[in-house]
Amino acid sequence: MQVYKRIIPCLDIQNGRTVKGTNFEGIRDAGDPVELAKLYSKQGADELVLLDISATNEERGTFLPIVEAVASEVNIPFTVGGGISSVETARKLLRSGADKVSINSSAVKNPALITELANVFGSQCIVVAIDIRKSGESWVVHTHGGKRDTGIDALKWLQKVVSLGAGELLITSMDGDGTKNGFALDFYKEAEQLVSVPIIASGGAGTITHFEELFTQTPVTGGLAASIFHFGEISIPELKNELSKITRIRN
Amino acid sequence: MKIAVIDYGAGNLFSVQQALKRLGKEVILTRDEAEIRSATHVIFPGVGHAKSAMKQLKDHGLDKVIPTLAQPVLGICLGMQLMCGWNEEGKLDGLGIFQVRIESIQFQFTNLPIRQFGKWQTGSFEGKSREMRSNYPVPHMGWNDVQIDGKAETFYFVHSYAAEICEDTWGIASYPVPFSAALKKDNFYGVQFHPEKSGSAGEQLLNQFLAL
Numbered sequence: 001m002q003v004y005k006r007i008i009p010c011l012d013i014q015n016g017r018t019v020k021g022t023n024f025e026g027i028r029d030a031g032d033p034v035e036l037a038k039l040y041s042k043q044g045a046d047e048l049v050l051l052d053i054s055a056t057n058e059e060r061g062t063f064l065p066i067v068e069a070v071a072s073e074v075n076i077p078f079t080v081g082g083g084i085s086s087v088e089t090a091r092k093l094l095r096s097g098a099d100k101v102s103i104n105s106s107a108v109k110n111p112a113l114i115t116e117l118a119n120v121f122g123s124q125c126i127v128v129a130i131d132i133r134k135s136g137e138s139w140v141v142h143t144h145g146g147k148r149d150t151g152i153d154a155l156k157w158l159q160k161v162v163s164l165g166a167g168e169l170l171i172t173s174m175d176g177d178g179t180k181n182g183f184a185l186d187f188y189k190e191a192e193q194l195v196s197v198p199i200i201a202s203g204g205a206g207t208i209t210h211f212e213e214l215f216t217q218t219p220v221t222g223g224l225a226a227s228i229f230h231f232g233e234i235s236i237p238e239l240k241n242e243l244s245k246i247t248r249i250r251n
Numbered sequence: 252m253k254i255a256v257i258d259y260g261a262g263n264l265f266s267v268q269q270a271l272k273r274l275g276k277e278v279i280l281t282r283d284e285a286e287i288r289s290a291t292h293v294i295f296p297g298v299g300h301a302k303s304a305m306k307q308l309k310d311h312g313l314d315k316v317i318p319t320l321a322q323p324v325l326g327i328c329l330g331m332q333l334m335c336g337w338n339e340e341g342k343l344d345g346l347g348i349f350q351v352r353i354e355s356i357q358f359q360f361t362n363l364p365i366r367q368f369g370k371w372q373t374g375s376f377e378g379k380s381r382e383m384r385s386n387y388p389v390p391h392m393g394w395n396d397v398q399i400d401g402k403a404e405t406f407y408f409v410h411s412y413a414a415e416i417c418e419d420t421w422g423i424a425s426y427p428v429p430f431s432a433a434l435k436k437d438n439f440y441g442v443q444f445h446p447e448k449s450g451s452a453g454e455q456l457l458n459q460f461l462a463l
Binding site for chain 2: 001002003004006041046047068071072073075076077094095096097099100119120121122123124125167168192193196197198199219221222250
Protein backbone atom coordinates (compact mmCIF):
# COMPACT_ATOMS: atom_id res chain seq x y z
CA MET A 1 0.00 0.00 0.00
CA GLN A 2 1.03 3.57 -0.48
CA VAL A 3 1.64 5.39 2.77
CA TYR A 4 -1.15 7.51 4.17
CA LYS A 5 -0.85 11.13 3.07
CA ARG A 6 0.65 13.10 5.94
CA ILE A 7 -0.74 16.26 7.47
CA ILE A 8 2.14 18.03 9.15
CA PRO A 9 1.75 21.12 11.32
CA CYS A 10 4.91 23.20 11.53
CA LEU A 11 5.93 25.11 14.63
CA ASP A 12 8.38 27.98 14.11
CA ILE A 13 9.96 28.48 17.50
CA GLN A 14 11.73 31.57 18.74
CA ASN A 15 12.78 32.20 22.31
CA GLY A 16 10.56 29.44 23.64
CA ARG A 17 7.39 30.47 21.81
CA THR A 18 5.66 29.40 18.60
CA VAL A 19 5.61 32.27 16.13
CA LYS A 20 4.42 32.74 12.59
CA GLY A 21 4.93 35.37 9.94
CA THR A 22 3.88 36.03 6.36
CA ASN A 23 6.41 35.68 3.51
CA PHE A 24 8.97 34.95 6.22
CA GLU A 25 8.38 38.33 7.93
CA GLY A 26 5.95 40.11 10.28
CA ILE A 27 6.15 37.62 13.15
CA ARG A 28 3.27 37.08 15.58
CA ASP A 29 2.89 34.85 18.64
CA ALA A 30 1.03 31.55 18.27
CA GLY A 31 1.44 29.99 21.70
CA ASP A 32 3.39 27.46 23.73
CA PRO A 33 5.07 24.92 21.43
CA VAL A 34 4.74 21.93 23.74
CA GLU A 35 1.02 22.54 24.27
CA LEU A 36 0.49 23.01 20.53
CA ALA A 37 2.44 19.85 19.73
CA LYS A 38 0.30 17.87 22.18
CA LEU A 39 -2.89 19.33 20.79
CA TYR A 40 -1.97 18.56 17.17
CA SER A 41 -0.95 15.00 17.96
CA LYS A 42 -4.25 14.43 19.79
CA GLN A 43 -6.12 15.88 16.82
CA GLY A 44 -4.53 13.37 14.45
CA ALA A 45 -1.51 15.16 12.98
CA ASP A 46 0.68 12.55 11.30
CA GLU A 47 3.98 14.21 12.06
CA LEU A 48 5.29 17.51 13.37
CA VAL A 49 8.06 19.84 12.31
CA LEU A 50 9.74 22.09 14.88
CA LEU A 51 11.94 24.83 13.47
CA ASP A 52 14.25 26.90 15.62
CA ILE A 53 14.19 30.37 14.08
CA SER A 54 16.14 32.02 16.89
CA ALA A 55 18.25 34.94 15.89
CA THR A 56 20.76 34.76 18.77
CA ASN A 57 22.76 32.06 20.53
CA GLU A 58 21.01 32.98 23.75
CA GLU A 59 17.63 32.19 22.24
CA ARG A 60 19.02 28.96 20.74
CA GLY A 61 19.58 27.61 24.24
CA THR A 62 15.83 27.50 24.75
CA PHE A 63 15.25 25.04 21.90
CA LEU A 64 16.72 21.79 23.23
CA PRO A 65 14.50 21.67 26.35
CA ILE A 66 11.47 22.15 24.08
CA VAL A 67 12.56 19.22 21.92
CA GLU A 68 12.89 17.06 25.03
CA ALA A 69 9.51 18.16 26.33
CA VAL A 70 7.82 17.41 23.01
CA ALA A 71 9.49 13.98 22.86
CA SER A 72 8.23 13.23 26.37
CA GLU A 73 4.66 14.25 25.74
CA VAL A 74 3.96 13.43 22.12
CA ASN A 75 3.63 9.95 20.59
CA ILE A 76 4.05 10.81 16.91
CA PRO A 77 7.26 11.48 14.98
CA PHE A 78 8.78 14.90 14.64
CA THR A 79 11.52 16.61 12.67
CA VAL A 80 13.64 19.43 14.05
CA GLY A 81 15.53 22.05 12.12
CA GLY A 82 17.14 25.46 12.32
CA GLY A 83 20.80 26.21 12.87
CA ILE A 84 22.07 22.63 12.47
CA SER A 85 25.54 22.83 10.96
CA SER A 86 27.38 19.91 12.51
CA VAL A 87 27.04 16.22 13.34
CA GLU A 88 27.31 17.11 17.02
CA THR A 89 24.32 19.48 16.98
CA ALA A 90 22.29 16.90 15.10
CA ARG A 91 23.29 14.20 17.56
CA LYS A 92 22.13 16.29 20.53
CA LEU A 93 18.74 16.88 18.92
CA LEU A 94 18.28 13.23 17.96
CA ARG A 95 19.31 12.08 21.41
CA SER A 96 16.75 14.50 22.83
CA GLY A 97 14.02 12.59 21.04
CA ALA A 98 13.77 14.14 17.57
CA ASP A 99 13.22 11.56 14.84
CA LYS A 100 14.67 13.50 11.96
CA VAL A 101 16.84 16.56 11.52
CA SER A 102 16.34 19.13 8.82
CA ILE A 103 19.12 21.26 7.36
CA ASN A 104 18.73 24.20 5.02
CA SER A 105 21.25 27.06 4.81
CA SER A 106 24.06 24.88 6.15
CA ALA A 107 23.47 22.35 3.34
CA VAL A 108 23.93 25.11 0.76
CA LYS A 109 27.03 26.40 2.50
CA ASN A 110 28.52 22.93 2.98
CA PRO A 111 26.81 20.20 0.88
CA ALA A 112 29.22 17.58 2.27
CA LEU A 113 27.38 17.92 5.59
CA ILE A 114 24.43 16.04 4.07
CA THR A 115 26.60 13.00 3.37
CA GLU A 116 28.32 13.27 6.72
CA LEU A 117 24.98 13.25 8.56
CA ALA A 118 23.57 10.46 6.39
CA ASN A 119 26.60 8.27 7.07
CA VAL A 120 26.29 8.69 10.81
CA PHE A 121 22.53 8.66 11.33
CA GLY A 122 21.22 7.08 8.11
CA SER A 123 19.55 8.87 5.20
CA GLN A 124 16.11 8.17 6.62
CA CYS A 125 16.57 10.80 9.31
CA ILE A 126 18.15 13.51 7.17
CA VAL A 127 15.69 16.01 5.75
CA VAL A 128 16.93 18.76 3.48
CA ALA A 129 14.73 21.83 3.59
CA ILE A 130 14.69 23.96 0.46
CA ASP A 131 13.14 27.42 0.28
CA ILE A 132 12.27 28.32 -3.28
CA ARG A 133 11.07 31.41 -5.07
CA LYS A 134 9.91 31.65 -8.67
CA SER A 135 12.12 33.80 -10.88
CA GLY A 136 10.94 34.02 -14.49
CA GLU A 137 10.52 30.45 -15.70
CA SER A 138 12.70 28.84 -13.06
CA TRP A 139 12.78 28.36 -9.31
CA VAL A 140 15.66 29.63 -7.24
CA VAL A 141 16.92 28.43 -3.85
CA HIS A 142 16.91 30.98 -1.02
CA THR A 143 18.57 30.65 2.38
CA HIS A 144 18.80 32.39 5.74
CA GLY A 145 15.09 32.39 6.36
CA GLY A 146 14.45 33.42 2.79
CA LYS A 147 16.61 36.53 2.89
CA ARG A 148 19.43 35.34 0.67
CA ASP A 149 19.04 34.53 -3.03
CA THR A 150 21.64 31.85 -3.78
CA GLY A 151 21.07 31.86 -7.53
CA ILE A 152 20.96 28.04 -7.40
CA ASP A 153 18.36 26.34 -9.60
CA ALA A 154 16.00 24.51 -7.26
CA LEU A 155 15.37 21.49 -9.52
CA LYS A 156 19.12 20.93 -9.90
CA TRP A 157 19.69 21.43 -6.20
CA LEU A 158 17.13 18.89 -5.07
CA GLN A 159 18.68 16.22 -7.29
CA LYS A 160 22.06 17.03 -5.86
CA VAL A 161 20.97 16.82 -2.21
CA VAL A 162 19.31 13.46 -2.81
CA SER A 163 22.45 12.12 -4.45
CA LEU A 164 24.40 13.33 -1.40
CA GLY A 165 22.16 11.37 0.97
CA ALA A 166 19.02 13.35 1.82
CA GLY A 167 16.22 10.96 2.75
CA GLU A 168 13.39 13.46 2.49
CA LEU A 169 12.81 16.95 1.11
CA LEU A 170 10.83 19.71 2.76
CA ILE A 171 10.20 22.23 0.02
CA THR A 172 8.74 25.61 0.92
CA SER A 173 7.51 27.93 -1.77
CA MET A 174 8.21 31.38 -0.37
CA ASP A 175 5.84 32.95 -2.83
CA GLY A 176 3.18 30.99 -1.01
CA ASP A 177 4.41 31.11 2.58
CA GLY A 178 1.77 32.62 4.82
CA THR A 179 -0.17 33.99 1.82
CA LYS A 180 -2.75 31.18 1.57
CA ASN A 181 -2.74 31.15 -2.23
CA GLY A 182 -2.24 27.41 -2.53
CA PHE A 183 0.76 25.09 -2.86
CA ALA A 184 3.21 25.50 -5.74
CA LEU A 185 1.77 22.49 -7.57
CA ASP A 186 3.79 23.00 -10.75
CA PHE A 187 7.04 22.78 -8.87
CA TYR A 188 6.10 19.63 -6.96
CA LYS A 189 4.97 17.91 -10.17
CA GLU A 190 8.37 18.55 -11.72
CA ALA A 191 10.31 17.72 -8.57
CA GLU A 192 8.58 14.34 -8.24
CA GLN A 193 9.84 13.32 -11.68
CA LEU A 194 13.42 13.90 -10.66
CA VAL A 195 13.87 12.22 -7.30
CA SER A 196 12.55 9.14 -5.53
CA VAL A 197 12.57 10.31 -1.89
CA PRO A 198 9.45 11.52 -0.08
CA ILE A 199 8.61 15.20 -0.48
CA ILE A 200 6.77 17.44 1.97
CA ALA A 201 5.12 20.46 0.36
CA SER A 202 4.96 23.68 2.31
CA GLY A 203 3.95 27.28 1.75
CA GLY A 204 0.60 28.59 0.64
CA ALA A 205 -1.94 26.32 2.34
CA GLY A 206 -5.05 28.33 3.08
CA THR A 207 -8.01 26.08 2.42
CA ILE A 208 -8.93 22.41 2.44
CA THR A 209 -9.11 22.60 -1.36
CA HIS A 210 -5.41 23.46 -1.45
CA PHE A 211 -4.61 20.14 0.25
CA GLU A 212 -7.02 18.31 -2.06
CA GLU A 213 -5.21 19.77 -5.07
CA LEU A 214 -1.84 18.85 -3.63
CA PHE A 215 -2.74 15.22 -2.99
CA THR A 216 -4.71 14.62 -6.20
CA GLN A 217 -2.53 16.54 -8.67
CA THR A 218 0.89 15.55 -7.34
CA PRO A 219 2.27 12.36 -5.73
CA VAL A 220 3.64 14.39 -2.79
CA THR A 221 3.11 12.43 0.45
CA GLY A 222 3.14 15.26 2.98
CA GLY A 223 1.45 18.65 3.26
CA LEU A 224 2.77 21.12 5.80
CA ALA A 225 1.12 24.23 7.17
CA ALA A 226 1.42 26.51 10.15
CA SER A 227 -0.76 29.55 10.56
CA ILE A 228 -4.04 27.96 9.44
CA PHE A 229 -3.69 25.43 12.23
CA HIS A 230 -2.27 27.81 14.86
CA PHE A 231 -4.98 30.39 14.38
CA GLY A 232 -7.79 27.86 14.11
CA GLU A 233 -8.75 28.60 10.50
CA ILE A 234 -8.78 24.91 9.63
CA SER A 235 -8.87 22.16 12.22
CA ILE A 236 -6.90 19.00 11.59
CA PRO A 237 -9.89 16.66 12.18
CA GLU A 238 -11.99 18.65 9.70
CA LEU A 239 -9.19 18.66 7.13
CA LYS A 240 -8.50 14.94 7.49
CA ASN A 241 -12.18 14.10 7.33
CA GLU A 242 -12.57 15.94 4.01
CA LEU A 243 -9.35 14.53 2.56
CA SER A 244 -10.28 10.97 3.50
CA LYS A 245 -13.03 11.16 0.88
CA ILE A 246 -10.51 11.54 -1.94
CA THR A 247 -7.22 10.06 -0.80
CA ARG A 248 -5.61 7.72 1.72
CA ILE A 249 -5.78 9.46 5.11
CA ARG A 250 -5.15 7.99 8.55
CA ASN A 251 -8.00 8.58 10.94
CA MET B 252 9.09 -5.94 36.20
CA LYS B 253 12.47 -4.67 35.08
CA ILE B 254 12.72 -3.27 31.57
CA ALA B 255 16.17 -2.88 30.08
CA VAL B 256 16.71 -0.78 26.96
CA ILE B 257 20.01 -1.70 25.35
CA ASP B 258 22.17 1.39 25.07
CA TYR B 259 24.89 0.68 22.52
CA GLY B 260 25.22 4.20 21.15
CA ALA B 261 22.83 3.87 18.22
CA GLY B 262 19.51 5.49 18.14
CA ASN B 263 16.43 6.75 19.70
CA LEU B 264 16.77 5.65 23.29
CA PHE B 265 15.16 8.77 24.64
CA SER B 266 12.03 8.29 22.53
CA VAL B 267 11.69 4.66 23.62
CA GLN B 268 12.28 5.60 27.23
CA GLN B 269 9.68 8.38 27.08
CA ALA B 270 7.12 6.17 25.37
CA LEU B 271 7.42 3.63 28.19
CA LYS B 272 7.26 6.40 30.76
CA ARG B 273 3.94 7.50 29.23
CA LEU B 274 2.76 3.94 29.88
CA GLY B 275 3.81 4.33 33.51
CA LYS B 276 6.92 2.14 33.19
CA GLU B 277 10.41 3.00 34.32
CA VAL B 278 13.26 1.62 32.25
CA ILE B 279 16.98 1.33 32.64
CA LEU B 280 19.31 2.20 29.79
CA THR B 281 22.26 -0.14 29.87
CA ARG B 282 24.91 -2.03 27.96
CA ASP B 283 25.94 -4.10 30.99
CA GLU B 284 25.48 -7.84 30.44
CA ALA B 285 24.42 -8.63 34.02
CA GLU B 286 21.86 -5.82 34.02
CA ILE B 287 20.45 -6.97 30.69
CA ARG B 288 20.27 -10.61 31.76
CA SER B 289 18.45 -9.77 34.97
CA ALA B 290 15.72 -7.77 33.21
CA THR B 291 12.26 -9.25 32.71
CA HIS B 292 11.91 -7.51 29.31
CA VAL B 293 14.62 -6.28 26.97
CA ILE B 294 14.16 -3.66 24.25
CA PHE B 295 16.76 -3.42 21.49
CA PRO B 296 16.20 -0.15 19.61
CA GLY B 297 18.19 1.34 16.79
CA VAL B 298 18.22 4.05 14.23
CA GLY B 299 21.03 4.72 11.82
CA HIS B 300 23.37 2.77 9.63
CA ALA B 301 23.66 -1.00 10.05
CA LYS B 302 27.44 -1.01 9.75
CA SER B 303 28.19 1.45 12.53
CA ALA B 304 25.48 0.00 14.76
CA MET B 305 26.87 -3.53 14.37
CA LYS B 306 30.36 -2.30 15.14
CA GLN B 307 29.10 -0.70 18.36
CA LEU B 308 27.31 -3.92 19.32
CA LYS B 309 30.50 -5.90 18.82
CA ASP B 310 32.63 -3.34 20.66
CA HIS B 311 30.46 -3.89 23.73
CA GLY B 312 30.23 -7.67 23.28
CA LEU B 313 26.46 -7.40 22.89
CA ASP B 314 26.45 -9.44 19.66
CA LYS B 315 27.16 -12.47 21.88
CA VAL B 316 24.70 -11.49 24.62
CA ILE B 317 21.50 -10.71 22.69
CA PRO B 318 21.03 -14.08 20.88
CA THR B 319 21.38 -15.96 24.17
CA LEU B 320 18.76 -13.99 26.13
CA ALA B 321 15.86 -16.04 27.48
CA GLN B 322 13.35 -13.32 28.44
CA PRO B 323 11.11 -11.48 25.92
CA VAL B 324 13.26 -9.29 23.64
CA LEU B 325 11.81 -6.65 21.30
CA GLY B 326 13.94 -5.26 18.48
CA ILE B 327 12.75 -2.00 16.97
CA CYS B 328 13.59 -0.83 13.42
CA LEU B 329 17.36 -1.22 12.97
CA GLY B 330 17.34 -3.33 16.15
CA MET B 331 15.02 -5.78 14.42
CA GLN B 332 17.12 -5.73 11.26
CA LEU B 333 20.28 -6.53 13.20
CA MET B 334 18.54 -9.59 14.69
CA CYS B 335 18.24 -11.01 11.14
CA GLY B 336 20.71 -12.64 8.78
CA TRP B 337 22.61 -11.06 5.88
CA ASN B 338 22.27 -7.29 5.86
CA GLU B 339 22.60 -5.55 2.52
CA GLU B 340 23.02 -2.05 3.97
CA GLY B 341 26.02 -2.96 6.10
CA LYS B 342 27.17 -5.84 3.84
CA LEU B 343 27.43 -7.94 6.98
CA ASP B 344 25.84 -10.81 8.87
CA GLY B 345 23.36 -9.84 11.56
CA LEU B 346 22.82 -11.77 14.80
CA GLY B 347 20.97 -14.53 12.92
CA ILE B 348 18.07 -14.86 15.37
CA PHE B 349 15.60 -14.57 12.51
CA GLN B 350 16.70 -16.50 9.42
CA VAL B 351 15.92 -13.79 6.91
CA ARG B 352 17.87 -11.35 4.76
CA ILE B 353 17.59 -7.56 5.00
CA GLU B 354 17.49 -6.04 1.53
CA SER B 355 16.99 -2.61 0.01
CA ILE B 356 13.44 -1.76 -0.99
CA GLN B 357 14.78 0.51 -3.74
CA PHE B 358 15.51 -2.26 -6.24
CA GLN B 359 11.84 -2.83 -6.82
CA PHE B 360 11.71 0.24 -9.00
CA THR B 361 14.63 -0.40 -11.32
CA ASN B 362 14.08 -1.65 -14.82
CA LEU B 363 12.81 -5.11 -15.48
CA PRO B 364 13.34 -7.84 -14.70
CA ILE B 365 12.74 -6.94 -11.09
CA ARG B 366 14.28 -8.90 -8.32
CA GLN B 367 11.87 -9.04 -5.42
CA PHE B 368 13.27 -10.37 -2.21
CA GLY B 369 15.44 -12.94 -3.88
CA LYS B 370 12.97 -13.95 -6.58
CA TRP B 371 12.98 -12.77 -10.15
CA GLN B 372 9.69 -11.47 -11.33
CA THR B 373 8.88 -10.17 -14.75
CA GLY B 374 6.14 -8.10 -16.16
CA SER B 375 4.14 -6.70 -13.29
CA PHE B 376 5.71 -3.25 -13.18
CA GLU B 377 6.54 -3.01 -16.87
CA GLY B 378 6.44 0.54 -18.12
CA LYS B 379 5.40 1.75 -14.71
CA SER B 380 8.81 2.40 -13.30
CA ARG B 381 8.41 6.17 -13.01
CA GLU B 382 4.88 5.99 -11.67
CA MET B 383 5.93 3.38 -9.17
CA ARG B 384 8.83 5.54 -8.08
CA SER B 385 6.53 8.50 -7.53
CA ASN B 386 3.93 6.49 -5.68
CA TYR B 387 6.38 4.53 -3.59
CA PRO B 388 9.22 6.84 -2.65
CA VAL B 389 12.12 5.39 -0.67
CA PRO B 390 12.65 5.62 2.29
CA HIS B 391 9.26 4.13 3.07
CA MET B 392 8.30 6.97 5.37
CA GLY B 393 4.97 7.49 7.05
CA TRP B 394 1.98 5.61 8.39
CA ASN B 395 1.06 2.28 6.84
CA ASP B 396 -1.14 -0.71 7.60
CA VAL B 397 0.17 -3.89 9.15
CA GLN B 398 -1.68 -7.17 9.29
CA ILE B 399 -0.75 -8.48 12.70
CA ASP B 400 -2.40 -11.13 14.89
CA GLY B 401 -5.35 -11.22 12.51
CA LYS B 402 -5.99 -7.45 12.74
CA ALA B 403 -5.07 -4.40 10.67
CA GLU B 404 -3.20 -1.74 12.63
CA THR B 405 -1.55 1.45 11.44
CA PHE B 406 2.03 2.17 12.47
CA TYR B 407 4.73 4.68 11.59
CA PHE B 408 7.61 3.47 9.39
CA VAL B 409 10.91 5.03 8.40
CA HIS B 410 13.20 2.64 6.55
CA SER B 411 14.96 1.90 3.29
CA TYR B 412 15.67 -1.79 3.94
CA ALA B 413 13.26 -4.56 4.78
CA ALA B 414 13.01 -8.25 5.69
CA GLU B 415 11.26 -10.49 3.20
CA ILE B 416 8.35 -12.71 4.21
CA CYS B 417 9.65 -15.80 6.03
CA GLU B 418 8.58 -18.42 8.52
CA ASP B 419 9.16 -16.01 11.42
CA THR B 420 6.90 -13.34 9.90
CA TRP B 421 4.46 -12.04 12.52
CA GLY B 422 3.13 -8.91 10.83
CA ILE B 423 2.94 -8.07 7.11
CA ALA B 424 2.97 -4.66 5.42
CA SER B 425 3.14 -3.98 1.69
CA TYR B 426 5.04 -1.22 -0.11
CA PRO B 427 3.92 -2.36 -2.64
CA VAL B 428 5.65 -5.73 -2.26
CA PRO B 429 4.75 -7.52 1.00
CA PHE B 430 7.51 -7.59 3.61
CA SER B 431 7.92 -8.59 7.25
CA ALA B 432 6.73 -5.61 9.30
CA ALA B 433 7.08 -7.77 12.41
CA LEU B 434 8.95 -10.98 13.22
CA LYS B 435 8.54 -13.44 16.05
CA LYS B 436 10.51 -16.52 17.09
CA ASP B 437 10.47 -18.07 20.56
CA ASN B 438 11.13 -15.19 23.01
CA PHE B 439 12.36 -12.84 20.27
CA TYR B 440 10.15 -10.18 18.68
CA GLY B 441 11.07 -7.57 16.11
CA VAL B 442 9.16 -4.70 14.54
CA GLN B 443 10.22 -2.68 11.52
CA PHE B 444 7.93 0.21 12.47
CA HIS B 445 8.27 2.52 15.44
CA PRO B 446 5.75 1.62 18.17
CA GLU B 447 7.16 4.43 20.32
CA LYS B 448 6.00 6.90 17.66
CA SER B 449 2.83 5.20 16.47
CA GLY B 450 0.19 6.83 18.65
CA SER B 451 -2.22 4.57 20.50
CA ALA B 452 -1.64 1.55 18.21
CA GLY B 453 2.03 1.69 19.18
CA GLU B 454 1.21 2.01 22.87
CA GLN B 455 -1.00 -1.06 22.63
CA LEU B 456 1.76 -3.08 21.04
CA LEU B 457 4.25 -2.06 23.72
CA ASN B 458 1.75 -2.97 26.43
CA GLN B 459 1.19 -6.32 24.76
CA PHE B 460 4.95 -6.98 24.77
CA LEU B 461 5.28 -5.97 28.42
CA ALA B 462 2.45 -8.33 29.34
CA LEU B 463 4.44 -11.34 28.04
